[in-house]
Amino acid sequence: MKKIIYSILITLFFQFTIFSQEGWILQNSGTDNDLWAVYFFNQDNACTVGDEGSVLISTNGGINWNDHSIMTDKSLRDVFFINQNIGWIVGEDITYPYSSYRGLYGQSFDGGINWMFQDDYWMPRSVFFVNENVGWLAEGTNEVYPYYNGLAKKSIDGGNTWSTKLTGTDPSSFLDVYFINENLGWVVGFYGEIFKTTDGGGTWLDNSVGNETWRKITFLNNNFGWVLGVHKFLFSTNQGNSWTTRDFPSNIGLRSAYFINENIGWSVTGNIGIGEIWVTTDGGINWSNQFNSSQYLNSVYFVDQNTGWVVGGNGTILKTTNGGVTFVDDGIETPKEFSLHQNYPNPFNPTTTITYQIPERGFVTLKVYDALGEEVSTLINEEKLAGRYEVQFTSHSVEVRNLTSGIYFYQLKADEYSKTKKMILLR
Numbered sequence: 001m002k003k004i005i006y007s008i009l010i011t012l013f014f015q016f017t018i019f020s021q022e023g024w025i026l027q028n029s030g031t032d033n034d035l036w037a038v039y040f041f042n043q044d045n046a047c048t049v050g051d052e053g054s055v056l057i058s059t060n061g062g063i064n065w066n067d068h069s070i071m072t073d074k075s076l077r078d079v080f081f082i083n084q085n086i087g088w089i090v091g092e093d094i095t096y097p098y099s100s101y102r103g104l105y106g107q108s109f110d111g112g113i114n115w116m117f118q119d120d121y122w123m124p125r126s127v128f129f130v131n132e133n134v135g136w137l138a139e140g141t142n143e144v145y146p147y148y149n150g151l152a153k154k155s156i157d158g159g160n161t162w163s164t165k166l167t168g169t170d171p172s173s174f175l176d177v178y179f180i181n182e183n184l185g186w187v188v189g190f191y192g193e194i195f196k197t198t199d200g201g202g203t204w205l206d207n208s209v210g211n212e213t214w215r216k217i218t219f220l221n222n223n224f225g226w227v228l229g230v231h232k233f234l235f236s237t238n239q240g241n242s243w244t245t246r247d248f249p250s251n252i253g254l255r256s257a258y259f260i261n262e263n264i265g266w267s268v269t270g271n272i273g274i275g276e277i278w279v280t281t282d283g284g285i286n287w288s289n290q291f292n293s294s295q296y297l298n299s300v301y302f303v304d305q306n307t308g309w310v311v312g313g314n315g316t317i318l319k320t321t322n323g324g325v326t327f328v329d330d331g332i333e334t335p336k337e338f339s340l341h342q343n344y345p346n347p348f349n350p351t352t353t354i355t356y357q358i359p360e361r362g363f364v365t366l367k368v369y370d371a372l373g374e375e376v377s378t379l380i381n382e383e384k385l386a387g388r389y390e391v392q393f394t395s396h397s398v399e400v401r402n403l404t405s406g407i408y409f410y411q412l413k414a415d416e417y418s419k420t421k422k423m424i425l426l427r
Helices: 002-017
Strands: 035-040 045-049 054-057 077-079 087-092 102-106 116-122 123-129 133-139 150-157 162-169 172-181 187-191 192-195 216-219 225-228 233-236 244-247 255-260 265-271 273-280 286-293 299-300 308-312 319-320 325-327 353-356 362-369 376-386 385-392 406-414 418-424
Touching: 035 308, 045 087, 045 308, 077 123, 102 123, 133 187, 150 172, 162 192, 172 216, 187 216, 216 255, 225 255, 225 319, 265 299, 265 308, 273 299, 353 362, 353 406, 376 385, 376 406
Parallel strands: 035 077, 035 299, 123 172, 255 299
Antiparallel strands: 035 045, 045 054, 045 077, 077 087, 087 102, 102 116, 123 133, 133 150, 133 172, 150 162, 172 187, 187 192, 216 225, 225 233, 233 244, 255 265, 265 273, 273 286, 299 308, 308 319, 325 385, 353 385, 362 376, 362 406, 406 418
């Protein structure tokens, strides 16, 4: 009986405390323009974009944001970087009555400081690049007034030229595009449209579901992916050939979501005068409300289990540094020594848990390396209180992008303590 009560208390502690020890902290963006998308290509370097050509760049983890906006009245709706230097932005005309339906496409080679851009006669809503050469645009008309067909366009020269590979039903609008590699990808949009290609856009399979507006799609690996609608999610474990529908508990429209593995993810909602941040730890079956805002929230992005950002209306930027780490308060006294435990399970595929403890407050780093000593992922890179912590590492997340089978190493550094252990990935 005591064990049962104790387990319930620990669960409640996790649900109501872990994400509020530091919580979501409002950052100074320096703008009152609405922000629509945020992208971090590592823990330090980021770009967020928004209305009236707003482009904000951070090189210190979102502490400070530098204005590199472009001269346009377009609303920038998406941003994507393939590395620290090369990135793309897309935008749309939001001026009533949307008569021109002209969009904007831009590219940067210096981390977003300078942009080369051109008008697009359609409205690009989403941009995604598999590598420096092969990329995709999801295009359509305004989300409120979808008068024409959606288009999926492909570039094989880094975005210099584009060719249409898919035309949606009339009327429609494609809102997002995502590719695992040069061949396997998906496009989603209005009226339940979900299209899949396995040959780089040569042919498309119609896997549409219902009549929902599908706003976002992401796959963590070849099989597991999710689609975000206005009031529901779709989840697939078989490459999108079939989908499981899961209703979302909030009546405020979903805007964005980010999963670090098949279980843990965050979502944001937004409407005039209100926004919410939600978290799930069971793959979207259940959601818990973390944070409420007086501004609508548009985009969420995490670089690891701890560190994430949300952007939204009126220049809102929120940051958390404990969003994905479980602080284990198990009634045991403060640890008396540093310790790094063997990951479990080991071997693993795709997710394993790493446990460590520190006896005093200090700056902690926990990193994963491959057999050649190249850094694969930074799991922890911040100051921590004394205690015992658990961190999940997944081999097929968006951050690490599908690791191959083999031996990997994880290293904990805290104060003068340094410990490295080996783990094995079997796919």
